[in-house]
Amino acid sequence: MLIVLILFPLLAAALSYALPWYQGRSWVLAVSGAVHLLLSLWLVIPSPVPLGPWLGLDALSRLVLVVTSLLYSGCALYAVGYLNLRRDRGNRVIIPCLLVFLAAMTLAISARHLGLLWMAVEATTIASAPLIYYNRNRLSIEATWKYLLLCSVGIGLAMLGMLFVAYAALVGGSTPVSLQFDTLLAGAAGLSRPWLHAGFVFLLVGFGTKMGLAPLHTWKPDAYGEAPGMVGALLAGGLTSVAFLAILRAVQLMNAAGDGAMARQALLGMGLLSLLLAAIFMVRQPDIKRLLAYSSVEHMGILAIGVGLGGVATFGAMLHLVNNALTKGCLFLSAGNIQRAYASKKLSEVHGAMATLPLSGSLFLGGFLAITGSPPFGPFMSEFTILRGAFGSGHTLIGLVMLLLLAMVFIGMGATALGATQGEAVKLDTKFKDNFLLVAAPLFFLLLVLLLGVYLPAPLQTALKDAAALLEVKP
Amino acid sequence: MSTLLLLIVILINFYVLGSARLVACIRAVALQGALLSLLPLVAHGPSGHALILGVGALLFKGIFIPWLLLRAIREVRIRREVEPYIGFVPTLFLGALVTAGAFVFADFLPLAAEHHAGLYVPAALSTMAGGFLLLMTRRKAITQVLGYLMLENGIFIFAILLSAAIPLMVEAGILLDLLVGVFVMGIVLNQISREFATLNTERLTALKE
Numbered sequence: 001m002l003i004v005l006i007l008f009p010l011l012a013a014a015l016s017y018a019l020p021w022y023q024g025r026s027w028v029l030a031v032s033g034a035v036h037l038l039l040s041l042w043l044v045i046p047s048p049v050p051l052g053p054w055l056g057l058d059a060l061s062r063l064v065l066v067v068t069s070l071l072y073s074g075c076a077l078y079a080v081g082y083l084n085l086r087r088d089r090g091n092r093v094i095i096p097c098l099l100v101f102l103a104a105m106t107l108a109i110s111a112r113h114l115g116l117l118w119m120a121v122e123a124t125t126i127a128s129a130p131l132i133y134y135n136r137n138r139l140s141i142e143a144t145w146k147y148l149l150l151c152s153v154g155i156g157l158a159m160l161g162m163l164f165v166a167y168a169a170l171v172g173g174s175t176p177v178s179l180q181f182d183t184l185l186a187g188a189a190g191l192s193r194p195w196l197h198a199g200f201v202f203l204l205v206g207f208g209t210k211m212g213l214a215p216l217h218t219w220k221p222d223a224y225g226e227a228p229g230m231v232g233a234l235l236a237g238g239l240t241s242v243a244f245l246a247i248l249r250a251v252q253l254m255n256a257a258g259d260g261a262m263a264r265q266a267l268l269g270m271g272l273l274s275l276l277l278a279a280i281f282m283v284r285q286p287d288i289k290r291l292l293a294y295s296s297v298e299h300m301g302i303l304a305i306g307v308g309l310g311g312v313a314t315f316g317a318m319l320h321l322v323n324n325a326l327t328k329g330c331l332f333l334s335a336g337n338i339q340r341a342y343a344s345k346k347l348s349e350v351h352g353a354m355a356t357l358p359l360s361g362s363l364f365l366g367g368f369l370a371i372t373g374s375p376p377f378g379p380f381m382s383e384f385t386i387l388r389g390a391f392g393s394g395h396t397l398i399g400l401v402m403l404l405l406l407a408m409v410f411i412g413m414g415a416t417a418l419g420a421t422q423g424e425a426v427k428l429d430t431k432f433k434d435n436f437l438l439v440a441a442p443l444f445f446l447l448l449v450l451l452l453g454v455y456l457p458a459p460l461q462t463a464l465k466d467a468a469a470l471l472e473v474k475p
Numbered sequence: 476m477s478t479l480l481l482l483i484v485i486l487i488n489f490y491v492l493g494s495a496r497l498v499a500c501i502r503a504v505a506l507q508g509a510l511l512s513l514l515p516l517v518a519h520g521p522s523g524h525a526l527i528l529g530v531g532a533l534l535f536k537g538i539f540i541p542w543l544l545l546r547a548i549r550e551v552r553i554r555r556e557v558e559p560y561i562g563f564v565p566t567l568f569l570g571a572l573v574t575a576g577a578f579v580f581a582d583f584l585p586l587a588a589e590h591h592a593g594l595y596v597p598a599a600l601s602t603m604a605g606g607f608l609l610l611m612t613r614r615k616a617i618t619q620v621l622g623y624l625m626l627e628n629g630i631f632i633f634a635i636l637l638s639a640a641i642p643l644m645v646e647a648g649i650l651l652d653l654l655v656g657v658f659v660m661g662i663v664l665n666q667i668s669r670e671f672a673t674l675n676t677e678r679l680t681a682l683k684e
Contacts, residue, residue, distance in 0.1 A: 115645030122652040129659050138670050142679040145663055149619060152656055153610065156626050159649070160603075163633050166640040171587050177640035194585050222682040281684060 002055045005039050006106045008032070013099035022091065026080040029095050033069075033076025036102060040069040045459075053180055056112045059466035063318060064245045065109045067325045068238040072102055074441035075230045078333050081437030082230055085340055094134055101127040101234070108242050114162045114179040117246055118155070121210060124239055125151045131234075132227040143219075143226035150219045151210055158206020158246075164199030165253065168192040181249065188256035196257055203250040204266055211243035213304060214274035217297045221281075224293035225345070229336020232289060236296040236332060237325035244303055244321065251307065251471060260310075260473045268308030268398065274301025275405045283412035286347045288335050288364075291416050292328070295371055298409055299324045305402065306386040307471060313389025314468040319456075320382035322464075323449055324371075327379060330445040331367035334360045337439070338420065341432035347419050355425035359434040363442045368417035370449050372410045378452035477517045480510050481598040481632070485574060488605035491625065492570045493563050495555050497617060501544045504621050507602075507628055508536025514635050518595075528638065528646055532631070535650045540624065540657045547661045548617055551668035561612040573604040595636055603629030614675045616667055620660050627653055 012032040016025045043049070044062045051058060057065065079098070083091045104127050108120035125148070133144040162179065169177045169184065171192035178184070184191075209216040224232045247267075254263035278298035285291040303324070306317025337360035338353050339345045353361035370377035373384075383406065390399035487507045491500050512532035515525040548554075559566065577600035586596060602625055609622030634641065641649075664674065671678045 113642075113645065115641050115649070119645060119648040119652055122649075122656065126652065126656050126659055129663070133663070133666070136666075139681055141663065141666050141670055142682050145616065145667065145676070145679060146682075148656075148660055148663060149610075149623065152623055152660075153626065156623070156630060160630050160633065163630065163637055166637045167587075169640070170637065171585060177637060179640050179645075192585065221684075225682065 001043060001049075002052075002057065002110050005036065005043065006055075006103050006110070008039075009036065009099045009103040009106070013096040013103070016099065017092065017096045022087065023080070023084065025091050025095050026083050029098060030073075030076045030080050032099060032102070033073035036106075037069045037073040040065050051112055051182060054113055054116060055110045057110055058470060059463065060245060060248060060470050061109045063321070063463055063467045064241050065106070067322050068105055068109065068241060071237045071325050071329045071445075072105075072234065074329055074445060075233050075333070078230050078336075078438060078441040081435060082228065082336065082340075084437075085432070086228075089134060089136070093130055097127050097130045098234075101131065105238060105242050109245060112181045114165065114181060114184070114249070117181075117249065118159055118162055121158070121207065121243065121246060122152075122155045124242065125155060125210070128231070128235065128239065131231040132223050134228050134231065135226065140226040143222040147219045147223040150216075154206050154209025154216065156206070157202050157209075161199045161202025161204075161206055161250075164195050164202060165191070168195035168199060171195055181253075184253060185256045188253055189258065191257050193257075193259070196254070196259065197262065200250050200254050200259075200263060201266070204247060204270070207243045207246040207250075208270060211240050211247065211300050212274075212297055213270045213300050214277040214297060217274065217277070217300075220297055221290040221293040224296065224332075225287060225290040229289075229332045229334075229339065232292065232336070233329045233332035236292070236328040240296065240300055241321055241325055244300070247304075248307065248471060255471065255473050258473075264308045264310055266308075267304040271301040271304030271306075271308055272398070272401065274298065274304065275402065275409075279405045279408040279412060282409055283415075285412070285416050287345055288338065288347065288350060288416060288420055289332075289345050291413060292331055292335060295331075295409070295413060296328060299328075299371070302383065302386065302402075305398070306382075306389070309386065309389045309393060309395060309398070310472070311389050311393055313386045313393070314471050315464055316382050316385030316389055318464045318467045319385060319452075320379065322460075323378035323382050323452060326445045326449050326452075327367055327371045327377070330363055330442040330449070331371060333438075333442040333445075334363040334367060337432070337434065337442075338364060341428055341430055342426075343430050347416055350420045352423035352426045353421045355423070356428060357432075357434055359439045359443075361421050363439065363446055365417065365421045366446050367442070368413060368421075370446065370453075372413055373406060376450065376453040378449040381453050381456070477514060478594050480513060480517065481594040484510055484628075484632070485598055485601055488574070488602055488625065489567060489570055491621065492605060492608060493567045495563065497548055497554060497615070498545065500618065500621055501541050501548070504624050504628075505537055505541035507625070508540070509533055509538075511628055511631055512537055514632065515638060518635050519638065524638065524643055527643060531647060531650050535654045536624075536628070536631075539654055543657055543661045544617065544620065547664050550665060551674060553615065553617070553668075553674055559613050566608055566612050570601075570605055570608060573608070574601040577601040577604060590636060595632055599629045599632035601629075602626075602632060605629070614677055616664050616674045616676050619676065620657065620664070623660075624657070 016028040104123035111117040168191040172190040212220040278294045578597045581597040606626030
């Protein structure tokens, strides 16, 4: 059944490439997104299916699958409205690429073999490069080139990390050597330590590049800044979660081998650095989409810190993964609307968005409040849980530094976000108007985030607990 | 036999690091890929797995990818790498240094007993380092792609030690990813030269803080 979930977007990609009807292609994307979401829910909600040798869903991948699929289906619906505005650019390339991207992400999420995981993550890089290049101008070429080269090299290093893990098994004396994840976990105690550690570092650096953890985040502002808003949403909410899942696999392996402390320290270090660098670059950021990119670096940092702290904070990180993906969806999609309306994403031209575009402007402001952790939105709850984990486990200093940096982010991001949304209405040169297709998805995401802030349904709570339990050290 | 092959591979690293002619560099990397495709057969004997892996690597690394790159530079009409960030002689010197370092370092690694004698690990390390040097010191986007390919070649050498751990299907997928990746890079190269009338990456600096 899982294989259908991976293959049908590929079929839809072929169909949309062949279809000679502009809106028809867009609707193929939207329908595929909805079908993917329904199928994922149908796969996830009943009792867990046993893991296969190649594919399977454990608690972690179930969580990431539902979040990614939810975000994707919203973005796919938005795409119908968005691509209708961009008839000059066409959709014959972007829609098949988006669908292949969905298939690659699903494969990466459900892979139970490290080699297959690697292959799928590299495929997401290749499929998303044309998405970033959609606008076909000098800036988007530059962004695409940096993304493609940096991520390919990064993923190359992850491959090396994977080989080191296999070598750890070889030196450790297990025969036959296998990169099947459950086999590796079962034999983790026998892995050769130096090679396992080297493997973990390379996996962290490799998939960390893809996830955008500082100091490997340099492609992120360029790529998110130049890509269309919905692509930014998919990268910031979906792809980063997938890359994070790949890193969590490495953490699981280190935990099973009894070296979880080292893995957690590495994550804590990179997480704090990401938070710090993002906070610095967000202050006086004149470009709203680059601002969102740095916000993504910040939240990747928070995820890493959450898992790095362990305990309650891991639960917080799992919840934050959901919140971050949905809030980023709302922010990037509404920022895309604002950019279409003002024909600019620079603060020098964008102001008074709330008065000019009541819906998109308010959604952007709401998304800003949510992502910076203002109550009653979901990210407040998850960040609060992570902070509680920090103070509760005696990491007072880390908790204080985190609080300080979050305050700095709030002020830095607030200056730009309020500057863009407040002020008097502007007369627009473009014919852009908010319509149902363009605001339904971001509104839905924002409402979900609001709901998650006030009420955490019991099934979701169980799912998050199960996911966090996989990352706990077993005695 | 494997020692001879790996020595030639290391010599090719030096040739690419020291050469300014792009066509020659692409051909050298192609030759390197083709030589590496013999390695699985040499290392593991003529089994079906080794044979398929060898043929796949020969097709992709030795023929398809170089052909894509040669076509890309024919279309954009560039022949030479000019003014690298670090000159050719210093890069060669650095290359020699990291190769020597790789040999020394490999001796200290806790390798499995059967891998201590061969040149696999030092050759893998020095080829990866050579790829990184190319990536960092050259201006032309196409040389950066070559650097990436050299890095992948280095990883491939290391992977041969472990080919039992990686099933054939995954290997095929990895090679295919590499091919499609370079294909997309080729398209982007083409667009760069159309927009900027050059393939120099220092023109790609409009996006910064």
